[in-house]
Amino acid sequence: MPRPAHGSPAGQPGPRRDPRPSPAVTARTTAAATLLLNATYEPLCVVSSRRAIVLVLADKAVSVHSAAEEVHAETLSLPVPVVVRLTRYVRVPYPAQVPLSRRAVFHRDASTCVYCGGSATSIDHVVPRSRGGTHTWDNVVAACRRCNHTKADRSLAELGWKLPHPPRTPSGAAWRLLGARAVDPRWREWLGMPESVSA
Ligand SMILES: [Zn+2]
Numbered sequence: 001m002p003r004p005a006h007g008s009p010a011g012q013p014g015p016r017r018d019p020r021p022s023p024a025v026t027a028r029t030t031a032a033a034t035l036l037l038n039a040t041y042e043p044l045c046v047v048s049s050r051r052a053i054v055l056v057l058a059d060k061a062v063s064v065h066s067a068a069e070e071v072h073a074e075t076l077s078l079p080v081p082v083v084v085r086l087t088r089y090v091r092v093p094y095p096a097q098v099p100l101s102r103r104a105v106f107h108r109d110a111s112t113c114v115y116c117g118g119s120a121t122s123i124d125h126v127v128p129r130s131r132g133g134t135h136t137w138d139n140v141v142a143a144c145r146r147c148n149h150t151k152a153d154r155s156l157a158e159l160g161w162k163l164p165h166p167p168r169t170p171s172g173a174a175w176r177l178l179g180a181r182a183v184d185p186r187w188r189e190w191l192g193m194p195e196s197v198s199a
Contacts (some may be wrong), residue, residue: 007025034081035177035187037064039089042189043173046181052081061086065186082186100168101138108170109142117150118144126167128153137169 012051026108034052036044047055053071055061056078066079098104105123115118127133141163143151151159174183174191183191 023063032080033184035083035184036061037083037085037188037190041085041190043177043187044086044092045177049080052084053078055086056081056084058143059087064190065161067186073102082115082184083190091158097137098175100135100140104170106142108137108168111142113144113147114141114167115143115147115162118146121145124148124151126163127155131155141167 032049033046034049036047036052036055038044049071052061056063056091062082063079063081063083064085065081065083067082069080070077071080087091102123106120109120111120112118114124122143122145124141124143124147125133125135125142129135133139151161156162177191
């Protein structure tokens with residue numbers, strides 16, 4: 001007796017396996033980050049190592065500093081790029097200021113309370129917001145819970161407290177590019193940062 005010719009003997013008509021090969025670049029490094037320099041060696045931004053490899057393979061960038069480990073592409077192997085430089089100069093408008101965030105303030109103030117030097121657990125508005133203080137880099141500092149609580153809505157003059165130095169807006173290549181993000185030690189020399197300073 002004729003039967004409709006559908007279904008497989010195994011009885012598992014699930015979705016077909018896609019026979020396409022794995023992506024062109026396969027490595028554990030897809031989550032790693034690479035510092036991208038302009039043609040002038042000026043730091044531009046941080047890209048995924050995968051993106052950096054694509055730029056190098058397309059001759060749009062050259063590797064300046066590579067890791068010991070290699071990444072395997074379809075037809076070749078190459079060292080994982082840590083720092084790459086664009087072969088052509090690009091003009092990039094930079095954001096005027098580093099975005100203000102709790103994490104960035106902690107980073108600027110080294111997670112230290114500006115009033116007592118203890119371990120910071122909160123951010124404080126030097127001029128309280130209730131008194132018209134702004135949420136800007138020059139009015140926000142890292143503070144410990146005790147100082148924050150003691151200070152409450154009072155001004156520094158009322159408390160007789162002083163800041164060790166006025167809160168500053170962070171600047172420089174590292175801040176512009178990375179904000180509060182961790183710096184790969186191998187990027188330091190390209191960011192104009194001393195080798196020994198910890199992030
Ligand atoms: Zn404190």
